[in-house]
Amino acid sequence: MLVExxxxxxxxxxxxxxxxxxAGALLFGALKPAGRGFKLLxxxxxxxxxxxxxxxxxxxxxGLFIGMVLALQGYTIxxxxxxEQSLGQMVALSLLRELGPVVxxxxxxxxxxxxxxxxxxxxxxxxxxxxxxxMAIDPLHQVIAPRFWAGIISLPLLAAIFSTVGIFGAQLxxxxxxxxxxxxxxxxxxxxxxxxxxxxxxxxxxLVFAIVVTWIALHKGYDAVPTSEGIGKATTATVVQSSLxxxxxxxxxxxxxxx
Amino acid sequence: MISSDNxxxxxxxxxxRDARAIYDxxxxxxxxxxxxxxxxxxxxxxxxxxxxxxxQLKPSxxxxxxxxEDITQCNRKQLYEVRRKMGMLFQSGALFTEMSVxxxxxxxxxEHTDLSESIIRKIVLMKLxxxxxxxxxxxxxxxxxxGMARRAALARSIALDPDLIMYDEPFAGQDPISMGVIVRLIxxxxxxxxxxxxxxxxxxEEVLSIADYVYIVANKTVIAxxxxxxxxxxxxxxxxxxxxxxxxxxxxFHFPSEDYKKDMLNHAR
Numbered sequence: 001m002l003v004e005x006x007x008x009x010x011x012x013x014x015x016x017x018x019x020x021x022x023a024g025a026l027l028f029g030a031l032k033p034a035g036r037g038f039k040l041l042x043x044x045x046x047x048x049x050x051x052x053x054x055x056x057x058x059x060x061x062x063g064l065f066i067g068m069v070l071a072l073q074g075y076t077i078x079x080x081x082x083x084e085q086s087l088g089q090m091v092a093l094s095l096l097r098e099l100g101p102v103v104x105x106x107x108x109x110x111x112x113x114x115x116x117x118x119x120x121x122x123x124x125x126x127x128x129x130x131x132x133x134x135m136a137i138d139p140l141h142q143v144i145a146p147r148f149w150a151g152i153i154s155l156p157l158l159a160a161i162f163s164t165v166g167i168f169g170a171q172l173x174x175x176x177x178x179x180x181x182x183x184x185x186x187x188x189x190x191x192x193x194x195x196x197x198x199x200x201x202x203x204x205x206x207l208v209f210a211i212v213v214t215w216i217a218l219h220k221g222y223d224a225v226p227t228s229e230g231i232g233k234a235t236t237a238t239v240v241q242s243s244l245x246x247x248x249x250x251x252x253x254x255x256x257x258x259x
Numbered sequence: 260m261i262s263s264d265n266x267x268x269x270x271x272x273x274x275x276r277d278a279r280a281i282y283d284x285x286x287x288x289x290x291x292x293x294x295x296x297x298x299x300x301x302x303x304x305x306x307x308x309x310x311x312x313x314x315q316l317k318p319s320x321x322x323x324x325x326x327x328e329d330i331t332q333c334n335r336k337q338l339y340e341v342r343r344k345m346g347m348l349f350q351s352g353a354l355f356t357e358m359s360v361x362x363x364x365x366x367x368x369x370e371h372t373d374l375s376e377s378i379i380r381k382i383v384l385m386k387l388x389x390x391x392x393x394x395x396x397x398x399x400x401x402x403x404x405x406g407m408a409r410r411a412a413l414a415r416s417i418a419l420d421p422d423l424i425m426y427d428e429p430f431a432g433q434d435p436i437s438m439g440v441i442v443r444l445i446x447x448x449x450x451x452x453x454x455x456x457x458x459x460x461x462x463x464e465e466v467l468s469i470a471d472y473v474y475i476v477a478n479k480t481v482i483a484x485x486x487x488x489x490x491x492x493x494x495x496x497x498x499x500x501x502x503x504x505x506x507x508x509x510x511x512f513h514f515p516s517e518d519y520k521k522d523m524l525n526h527a528r
Contacts (some may be wrong), residue, residue: 039370131353133366134313135419136342 052154067169088189100163105209120221141146151214272321346416406437
């Protein structure tokens with residue numbers, strides 16, 4: 001019994017290290033310069049549209065509602081202390097430091113990450129990746145690299161849009177509905193939000209999340225067992241592992257940045 | 260000594276997957292300019308053999324030479340150079356679903372050459388004309404029938420005028436008309452373009468009608484080889500069973516199991 005447990009733990013460890021090695025090789029192969037920059041540009045633009053622009057609706061709608069809820073919850077607490085003037089500060093800092101990068105990354109993993117995994121898994125199952133190899137075209141450069149760069153460019157921009165829309169959502173509820181003073185809402189926010197501490201740190205967080213989510217999504221798709229069940233499992237694994245990685249890394253980054 | 264008469268020479272090939280031996284000492288030669296067929300029962304790894312020739316898999320031992328160059332010793336860059344002279348028609352066709360038929364065929368030309376779009380257009384239309392699909396140039400793969408998709412994929416495989424083209428189960432799942440068209444295309448393209456073709460299939464009659472030389476692979480190795488006429492005279496029971504499609508023989512009808520009567524009387528599952 002004990003031997004079996006140790007054996008399965010060992011097997012799990014070996015699988016994890018093998019997987020990490022394969023993911024590393026995938027990223028290295030995709031990012032290795034191949035002198036094809038000019039040919040990759042149209043592919044990158046197409047992926048920016050699919051990964052970034054098509055995620056806009058979910059990001060904007062979620063950002064709006066999260067901003068509105070934050071304002072509503074924040075107001076009911078702050079008003080008890082007569083501090084409702086600080087609503088702008090509370091909402092802006094919550095969004096820029098935490099909710100913007102984290103929630104947009106979670107949404108990105110669910111929408112774009114799962115789609116990337118399923119698409120690449122299907123390309124593998126349909127032998128499209130093999131046919132690229134047989135045409136002497138490296139699928140890592142043709143398929144993986146443009147998607148990776150598109151993810152890295154898109155997510156920080158989506159996070160910025162999320163936070164911006166969230167702040168406007170908060171203004172809608174806090175100022176227009178609950179009657180917080182417009183001048184106080186914006187001026188307290190302006191005075192308390194720091195460029196380096198809040199905006200740059202939030203940007204770094206979403207950049208790290210972008211790398212991790214896109215990497216996991218591409219690796220899971222590329223390594224998927226090329227059957228319908230295998231692609232289903234890979235897609236689920238992308239969402240679960242990306243979400244856990246985002247939340248775990250958020251704690252580490254917050255500890256490094258703000259403690 | 261490598262003979263220039265053979266475009267591919269495989270010797271002493273061993274290949275295993277997950278500790279299970281797939282091939283044990285395979286030796287075969289593919290003569291230049293001919294149609295060579297590799298036949299055998301399902302699941303014996305015929306597609307694997309094509310992937311080994313294309314350098315997508317590495318054998319555990321043995322050598323595979325293509326135009327005198329040992330593929331098993333090539334690094335990634337050399338392998339990509341070699342593959343420019345190979346075409347492969349995958350069982351699924353493997354067309355890029357987000358591109359039109361025209362763009363699918365233009366794709367390898369655009370990737371590997373600096374030709375102008377007007378010349379690329381002419382080449383693509385010539386390739387499509389050769390497979391009878393010039394009128395379908397603007398359709399997308401989802402709008403094609405299975406047979407048309409395979410012909411479009413065939414046009415893409417010959418886009419760069421390769422020396423060798425490998426067909427992976429080209430007749431699988433085709434209706435009689437499509438099958439007849441593909442049989443004719445393989446032979447005609449081979450002769451007209453001066454190609455060398457390897458056809459992997461288990462459709463005996465179709466393959467024998469166009470192949471110049473046939474290898475039958477079973478039990479991890481080559482069990483018979485020769486011209487179609489020679490193979491029809493083969494006396495080996497295993498070859499006869501395969502060629503005539505007999506349900507029982509050296510390859511048993513029944514999956515190995517315990518005694519039938521004993522199994523029926525046993526109530527426990």
